[in-house]
Each structure stands twice: as C-alpha cells, then as structure tokens.
Amino acid sequence: MCGIIGCVGRGDDTLDTLVHGLSKLEYRGYDSAGIALAGNGSIQIRKRAGELDRLEEALGSENDLSGTIGIGHTRWSTHGPPTDENAHPHADCTGSIAVVHNGIIENYQSLRDELEADGHEFESDTDTEVVPHLVEAELDAGASPDEAFRAAIDRLEGSFAIACVLDDSGSVFVARNDSPLVLGLGEEETYLASDVPAFREFTDQVVYLSDGEFAELWADGWRVTDASGDRIEKSIETISWDPEDTGKSGYDHFMLKEIHEQPRALRQCLRGRVNELEGDVTVPELDDLELERVHLVAAGTSYHAAVYGSQLLCAAGIPAQAHYAHEYAISPPPLENATVVGVSQSGETADTLAATREARRLGAETLALTNTVGSTMARECDKAFYIRSGPEIGVAATKTFAGQQTALNLLAEAATPGLGDRDLVSALRDLPGNVQEILDESDAEAVAEAYLDADAYFFIGRGLNFPVALEGALKMKEISYEHAEGFAAGELKHGPLALVTSKTPVLATVTGDGEFARKTIGNVKEVEARDAPVVAVTDRRSDVARYADHVLDVPGTHPRVAAILANVQLQLVSYHTAAKLGRSIDKPRNLAKSVTVE
Ligand code: F6R
Numbered sequence: 001m002c003g004i005i006g007c008v009g010r011g012d013d014t015l016d017t018l019v020h021g022l023s024k025l026e027y028r029g030y031d032s033a034g035i036a037l038a039g040n041g042s043i044q045i046r047k048r049a050g051e052l053d054r055l056e057e058a059l060g061s062e063n064d065l066s067g068t069i070g071i072g073h074t075r076w077s078t079h080g081p082p083t084d085e086n087a088h089p090h091a092d093c094t095g096s097i098a099v100v101h102n103g104i105i106e107n108y109q110s111l112r113d114e115l116e117a118d119g120h121e122f123e124s125d126t127d128t129e130v131v132p133h134l135v136e137a138e139l140d141a142g143a144s145p146d147e148a149f150r151a152a153i154d155r156l157e158g159s160f161a162i163a164c165v166l167d168d169s170g171s172v173f174v175a176r177n178d179s180p181l182v183l184g185l186g187e188e189e190t191y192l193a194s195d196v197p198a199f200r201e202f203t204d205q206v207v208y209l210s211d212g213e214f215a216e217l218w219a220d221g222w223r224v225t226d227a228s229g230d231r232i233e234k235s236i237e238t239i240s241w242d243p244e245d246t247g248k249s250g251y252d253h254f255m256l257k258e259i260h261e262q263p264r265a266l267r268q269c270l271r272g273r274v275n276e277l278e279g280d281v282t283v284p285e286l287d288d289l290e291l292e293r294v295h296l297v298a299a300g301t302s303y304h305a306a307v308y309g310s311q312l313l314c315a316a317g318i319p320a321q322a323h324y325a326h327e328y329a330i331s332p333p334p335l336e337n338a339t340v341v342g343v344s345q346s347g348e349t350a351d352t353l354a355a356t357r358e359a360r361r362l363g364a365e366t367l368a369l370t371n372t373v374g375s376t377m378a379r380e381c382d383k384a385f386y387i388r389s390g391p392e393i394g395v396a397a398t399k400t401f402a403g404q405q406t407a408l409n410l411l412a413e414a415a416t417p418g419l420g421d422r423d424l425v426s427a428l429r430d431l432p433g434n435v436q437e438i439l440d441e442s443d444a445e446a447v448a449e450a451y452l453d454a455d456a457y458f459f460i461g462r463g464l465n466f467p468v469a470l471e472g473a474l475k476m477k478e479i480s481y482e483h484a485e486g487f488a489a490g491e492l493k494h495g496p497l498a499l500v501t502s503k504t505p506v507l508a509t510v511t512g513d514g515e516f517a518r519k520t521i522g523n524v525k526e527v528e529a530r531d532a533p534v535v536a537v538t539d540r541r542s543d544v545a546r547y548a549d550h551v552l553d554v555p556g557t558h559p560r561v562a563a564i565l566a567n568v569q570l571q572l573v574s575y576h577t578a579a580k581l582g583r584s585i586d587k588p589r590n591l592a593k594s595v596t597v598e
Contacts, residue, residue: 002029002073002075002076002088002101002102003026003028003029003073003074003193003194003195004025004071004073004100004101004161004162004192004194005021005071005191005193005194005198005199006069006071006072006174006191006192006193006217007021007069007190007191008069008170008172008219009186009188009190009218009219009220010068010070010189011068012066014037014039014068014069014070015035015070017191017199018035018072019035019055019056020201022035022052022072022074023052024197024198024200025074025193025194025195026051026074026587027254027393027394027395027592027593027594028074028076028102028194029075029076030051030052030074030075030076030592031049031050031075032048032050032074032075032082032086032087032088033047033050033051033055033072033073033074033075033087034047034048034075034088034100035055036070036071036165037065037066037068037069037070038067038070038166039067039170040067041167041168043095043096043098043166044065044066044067045091045095046065047084048084049083049084049086050082068219069165069170069171069172070165071163071165071172072089072100073087073101073102075088076592078104079104079108079126079127080125080126081125085123086124086125088100088128090126090128090129090131091132092120092133092135092136093121094136096136096167096168097132097135097136097139097166097167098164099128099131099132099163099164100128100162100163101127101160101162102160102162102179103161103177103178103179104127104159104160105127105128105156105157105160107157108127108128111130111155111156112130115130115134120136127158131152131153132164134151134152134155135148135164135166137152138151145166145173146173146216146229147229149173149214150175150214150227153175153214156177158177159350159596159597160176161174161175161176161179161180161194162175162176163192171218172216172217173214173215173216174209174215174216175213175214176210176213176214177212178211178350178596179194179348179596180194180195180346180375180376180594182194182195182196182207182208182209182374183207183208183215183224184196184199185205185206185207185236186203188219188220189202190217190219190221190222191203191217194594196239197391197393200241201243204240205237205239206237206239206374207222207224208237208374208379209224209234210379211376213232214227214229237373241390241391245390253394253579254392254393254394254586255398255575255586256585257394258393258398258399259398259399259439259568259575261389261399262398262399262402262432262439262568263432263433263435263439264432265388265400265403266431266435267432269387269389269407269410270406270428270429270431274410274429275425276426279421279425280413280417280425281410281420281425283410283411285383285384285385285386286367286383286385286410286411286415289339289367289383289414291313291318291415293319293320293336293337293338293339294313294320294339294340294341295320295321295328295332295333295335295338295339295359296309296323296340296341296343297322297324297325297329297340297341297342297352297356297359298322298323298324298325298342298344298352299324299325299344299352299595300397301345301396301401301471301474302343302345302349302352302397302404303324304401304468304470304471304474305401305404305408305467305471306322306323306343307322307466307467307470308405308408308464308467308468309322309341309408310322311463311464311467312408312409312411312412312560313412313415316412316415316416318415318416321333324351325342325354326351326355326598328359329354332358332359335364338364340355341366341367341368341411342355342366342367342369342370342377343369343404344368344369344370344375345370345372345387345392345397346372346375346593346594347370347372347375347377347378348372348594349595349596350595350596350598351595351598352377353377356377356381357380360380365382366380366381366382366383367381367383368385369404369407369408369411370384370385370386370387371386371388371389371390371392371403385407385411386407387400387403387404387406389402389403392593393593394585395586395588395591395592396585396588398475398571401471401567402564402567406428409560424558424560427557427558427560427561428558428561431557431561431564434554435565437555438553438554438565438568439568439572441553442568442569443550443551443552444569444575444576446550447535447573448576448577448579448580450533451533451535452580452581453503454482454504454505455483455503455504456482456484456485456503456504457473457483457485457505457507458484458486458487458492458499458504458505458532459472459473459484459485459506459507459508459509459570460486460488460489460506460507460508460509460520460523461486461508461509461566462490462516462519463516463559464559464562464563465489465510465511465520465562465563466488466489468509468563468566468570469487469488469507470486471570472484472486472507472509472567472570472574473485474486475574476570476574476577478591479574479575480577480578480583481581481588485499489508489519489520489523490523492527493526497527500527500530501530501532502531502532502533504532505549506524506532506534506535507537507570507573508520508524508534508535508536508544508548509537509563510536510538510542510544511539511559511566512542512559513541517541517542518542520544521543521547528547535548535549535552535573536551536552537566537570538551538552538553538554539554539555539556539557539562540556552569554568
C-alpha cells in the first residue's frame with residue numbers, strides 16, 4: 001500500500017540504492033514510481049506512471065542526475081488516477097522541497113483550499129501534495145527545516161509515513177502515524193523504508209518507529225524525537241533473515257517460489273514448539289495466556305486462517321469466532337472476557353490494527369499472530385506469536401496462510417495443556433515432508449490447463465475444508481482475474497447451485513472418510529448431475545475420486561493437517577491458471593500486499 005524509501009550517505013550510489021529499494025517494495029503498489037535526489041542545493045525529481053521499469057527506462061536516458069540524499073516511492077493509488085502528475089515525490093511551489101508519503105491524509109481538502117487561497121499552486125490530485133506546501137509555508141514564516149517539518153505534520157489528520165528532503169539541508173526528515181516506517185543503520189549511511197527488504201542488502205541494523213515519532217537522518221547519524229522535538233531513546237534491532245530471502249531464487253514468480261518454500265517455512269514455524277516425545281506443544285510466547293473465549297480478527301487470506309483457527313479452538317472447548325476486522329472495529333460483539341487475536345501476515349493491515357486497537361480500548365487482552373517481527377501489531381498487542389514464514393513478497397499470500405494454519409494449531413494445543421493430541425503432533429511433524437510430496441507430484445498444472453476456458457470456478461468444502469474453499473477461490477480470483485467463489489459445501493443447494501453449469505468446474509476438498517466427507521460427496525453428486533466438471537482434492541479415504549473428472553491427491557494425515565495440505569494443491573491450480581492466462585502473478589491489478597489504509 002505504497003512503499004517509501006530514503007537514504008543518506010550512499011554517495012554516487014544513491015540513485016541505484018533508491019531504485020533497488022523500490023524494486024523490493026513494489027509488492028506494496030505498482031501504479032507509479034518516482035525518486036527525488038537532493039544535496040547539491042537543488043532537488044531533481046523523476047517519476048512515471050506504471051511499474052518501476054517505466055521509471056528505470058526514463059532514468060536510463062538521463063546521466064545528469066546527481067545527489068547524495070534521496071527519497072523514492074512506489075504507489076498504490078488512493079487519491080487520483082495513476083498518472084505521471086500523481087506519482088510521488090511531490091514538490092512545493094519553488095521545487096526546493098520534495099515529499100513521499102504512504103497513507104491517507106483525511107483533511108487534505110481543507111488544507112489544500114487554505115493553501116490555494118494563500119497562493120500555492122498544485123499540480124496533482126493527490127492528498128500528499130499538501131505536505132510540501134505546508135512545509136514551504138512554515139519555512140516562509142521563518143521556521144527552521146526541522147521545525148517546519150514538524151509543524152506541517154502537526155496539521156495532518158489521517159495515516160502517514162512521510163519522508164521529506166530540502167534542497168539545502170544534509171538530511172532527510174521522516175514522520176510516522178499509522179503507517180509502517182523503519183530506519184536502517186549502515187556504517188556510514190542511513191536508510192528509511194516502509195519495510196526492511198528495501199535496504200536489507202546494505203544493513204541488518206534497524207530501528208522501528210512508532211506512531212507520533214519523527215526522525216532526522218544524516219549520513220553519520222540519526223535522531224528520533226516526539227512532536228515537540230524532544231529526543232526519544234530507541235533500541236536497535238538486528239534482522240535475522242538474509243537478503244537472498246527476498247529474491248526469486250530462479251523461480252518465474254515470487255508466488256511460485258513462496259509456494260515451494262512452504263516445507264522450510266513450516267519447519268521453522270514448528271521448530272522447538274512441538275514435543276514429539278510428550279506429544280504436546282510448548283510455545284513460551286503463549287505462557288500465561290488463559291483463553292476463556294477468543295475473537296479472531298483479520299482480513300482476506302488471514303480471515304480464512306482465522307475461520308480455520310476458530311474451528312480448532314471451538315473443538316478444543318474454547319468458544320471462538322472469526323470476524324472481519326473492518327466490521328469488528330466498528331461494531332465489536334460483547335467481549336465477555338475474550339482474548340482478541342489479530343491474525344495478520346504483515347502486522348500492518350489498517351483494518352486489523354483498527355480491530356485490535358478497539359479491543360484494547362475496551363480492555364481486552366490482545367495477541368498478534370503475525371509473520372512480521374517489529375510490526376505495529378506485534379508491538380501494540382499484549383503478546384506476539386510469530387509464524388516464522390520468512391519474507392513474503394508475492395501479493396498473493398501462500399506460505400503465510402499455511403504458516404497461520406500451523407500456528408493456530410499450536411495456539412489451540414497450547415491453550416489446552418494436558419489434552420495434547422498425540423496424532424496431531426506427529427501429523428505436524430510430518431507436515432513439511434507431506435507438503436514437499438505434493439509439490440513434487442502435483443497434477444495441478446494439468447487441471448489448470450483443462451479448465452482455462454471456464455466461465456467461473458467454484459470451491460466447496462465442509463468443516464475445516466470450508467476456509468480452504470474460501471481461500472482457494474480468493475487465490476484464483478486475485479491472480480487469474482477469473483470469477484471464483486468458495487462455499488460451505490452444504491450451502492450450495494441454497495442458491496449458488498443455480499450458477500453451476502458444464503462450464504463451471506467445482507473444486508471439492510474432501511478429506512477423511514467421516515460424515516463431513518460423505519455429505520460433501522452428496523454435494524459433489526449434485527453438481528455432477530448438473531454437468532459441472534469436478535476436481536476432487538482428496539486423501540482418497542473416501543470414494544470421492546469415483547465422481548471426479550480430476551483428482552489432486554494429498555497424503556493421508558490428521559484432518560486438521562489435511563486442510564493445510566489441500567490448500568497447497570489449490571494454490572498450484574490458481575498459480576498455473578494465472579500463468580497460462582499470462583496474468584501479472586506477483587503484482588495483480590488493483591491490489592497491493594500490505595493494505596495500510598482502511
Ligand atoms: C490475499 C492477501 C490479502 C491479505 C489481507 C490481509 O492473498 O494476501 O487478502 O491476506 O490483505 O493482510 P495481512 O495478513 O497482512 O493482514
């Protein structure tokens with residue numbers, strides 16, 4: 001949801017450092033990209049609508065760009081269409097102040113009216129452009145650069161991570177409220193970014209900014225202050241993952257790489273947390289957590305994991321419900337001693353943060369179940385439980401959904417000490433190997449090929465396979481742009497069956513041989529009778545394969561783990577469908593990975 005980058009002290013490498021950083025942040029938005037270089041008493045701005053390569057093409061033909069202080073931006077449009085004019089950075093009237101911004105300035109219209117009445121001229125439709133003009137007005141009134149920056153920020157309402165450079169100062173000014181911002185500390189240079197991968201190649205030393213904090217960065221130093229300019233002591237943290245973890249490692253797409261990383265990601269998630277001898281689970285982060293009742297709040301794929309988790313907790317005797325975070329934030333149900341668990345890969349999703357904040361305001365204990373160490377949610381909640389999937393760059397969440405499902409199993413087990421399910425623990429131990437088996441042997445590509453001309457794709461499942469159906473459909477629609485819906489299998493006959501034709505393949509997940517499987521097979525027969533092709537995702541413990549046109553196998557295992565495995569097959573079907581249709585898999589249209597606006 002927009003990515004910002006900045007660096008000071010990179011000398012002749014400043015431009016390359018910014019472009020490299022933007023390439024690592026493109027997952028946050030790719031409607032336009034731009035940079036500003038400062039440091040020679042002037043500011044040079046270059047920006048282009050479209051993906052980063054359009055900016056790179058434009059930069060390639062210019063060799064007059066120089067400057068040792070720089071900021072950059074990759075955009076996911078909120079105010080104004082993706083045009084060159086609306087691309088960041090934005091400048092003031094004199095072209096001596098440049099700003100990049102991630103977030104939404106809610107009161108920008110009144111600020112713009114006021115500034116225009118004072119004679120300021122605007123060039124874009126964006127909310128961001130008010131910021132350089134506000135800084136300009138403060139400087140004109142006699143403020144020093146850092147005072148002018150803080151005074152300008154003080155006028156803003158909304159969410160922002162902002163970086164600002166002036167033509168004649170040797171530093172970058174930054175401010176944060178409700179949008180992520182992290183500083184990187186090199187030997188003789190400093191960085192800022194929306195996310196660590198932007199500068200991880202150059203340093204592993206970081207400082208996470210909190211809401212309401214400001215920073216100024218020089219080549220040889222940095223300072224964090226509050227709104228009054230008083231210094232705030234911050235701790236420096238060390239990033240544990242390697243720069244290569246954010247590359248494609250030879251895969252065509254990040255999504256495919258991340259699907260294939262699942263065995264390793266799940267091993268990391270489980271490491272040190274399952275005790276095979278005792279058949280139980282130990283998660284020190286969850287010590288002292290007494291779950292009387294649980295509200296899981298999340299969005300998108302993470303919501304599907306939350307639905308799965310709510311079923312696990314209910315089965316463990318703990319009343320639990322999954323909620324869309326955006327709905328929860330505006331009308332939370334009675335808490336009744338509930339612990340509120342925010343499920344979020346990024347830990348920065350505005351909707352989910354709004355929900356956990358509302359829960360905290362109401363006095364609930366909160367837990368962040370997230371992939372991102374140092375994220376806002378991890379820092380704001382009472383406890384943080386990390387899924388340890390490693391960086392996920394593809395916009396479509398894959399390995400982190402499996403990581404969330406796995407971590408939610410650990411949470412449910414840790415919440416019921418003494419009731420450990422030995423079969424589950426051994427199934428979790430075998431999970432990474434079973435995922436590998438699917439990756440090695442999947443027929444998903446042939447399934448994708450067979451239904452490329454489908455009118456729509458339907459996904460069905462019951463119980464733990466219901467969130468798998470929801471997730472299968474979301475993945476298909478977001479990367480293939482084909483219509484897809486996921487249904488609880490029993491719901492099909494209450495309306496959606498009217499949509500079923502010979503051109504709407506139904507992907508049915510049927511695992512185990514119990515009542516759920518038998519009933520879902522009944523639903524499979526219903527769609528088959530309407531000529532719909534059937535793809536069964538199954539461990540073949542039932543006879544669903546008899547009624548299917550295609551079968552995608554998952555190894556036989558514990559029912560909870562089967563739902564994790566089935567999803568891997570569905571990820572592959574969506575991936576291959578999108579690849580065969582030539583879609584922009586890692587950067588699907590209109591989407592961005594980290595949705596930091598409500
Ligand atoms: C879909 C996807 C999104 C996210 C959602 C929440 O593939 O990635 O639906 O799941 O935006 O994001 P996080 O988990 O970061 O809170």
